[in-house]
Amino acid sequence: MALNLIKLCVGCESVEQLEDWIALRVREKMARGEPAEHFHTTRMVPKRVEELTGGGSLYWVIKGIVQCRQKLMDVRPFRDAEGISRCHLVLEPSLARTHFQPRRAFQGWRYLEAKDAPADIGGAGDDADMPLELRRELSELGLL
Template identity: 70%
Template sequence: MALNLIKLCVGAESVEDLEDWIALRLEEKRRAGVVVEHFHTTRMVPKRADELLDGGSLYWVIKGGVQCRQRLVDIRPFTDAEGIGRCHLVFDPTVVRTQWQPRRPFQGWRYLVPADTPTDLGGADAGEELPLNLRRELSELGLL
């Protein structure tokens, strides 16, 4: 079973905000004539890359809770211009909404085992149509 990552989505106010930011960055890359791909740069290189690339995703924490994920496509370690080792976590640009799951703030990324991952919201999920604050309250009460 695939291993996942979890990370705070700093600066995003909502899933829609993240989706808009991704679309903007991809369009900027198209116009600049560079490779059009979505990635996040991090200092630490995951040691369990093979497990992550076997169907894993990065789960984004937005405003105190996991709300969505993006599938990991590649992990590319590199050394920046200042000689510091870094890593590009390359994602499928599609954002998949998940059940809201509360999370406290933390730094960097963490591994997230499948047993602890929130489920995806599907088209048949009635809770998907509810406003976030109502979904959050119902989830906290164990009703979603």
């Protein structure tokens, strides 16, 4: 069973804003002749890399709610210019929206077992077409 990560998407107001930011970063890399891959840099290096890269995702908490995920392709540890250990979480550039799941603030990232991760949105009768604010309010009330 795949293992996931969960992280706060600091400074991001919506899934659409995150999508726009990712697209911009990929376009900038392509313009510089770099590989068109997307990654997130983090200080701590996960220890359970094989479980994460075996089908895991990074779930994003936006404004206190898990709203989307990105498939985790690779984990690449490195040392920055100051000699500090960091890693790149290499992610698929496309986002998969998930059912809302409220989360309290935390620092860094956390492991997220598959059984605790919100399901993707996309099936018939799903709440994907519901207005964002309504989905948020119903989720906060425990009705979604």
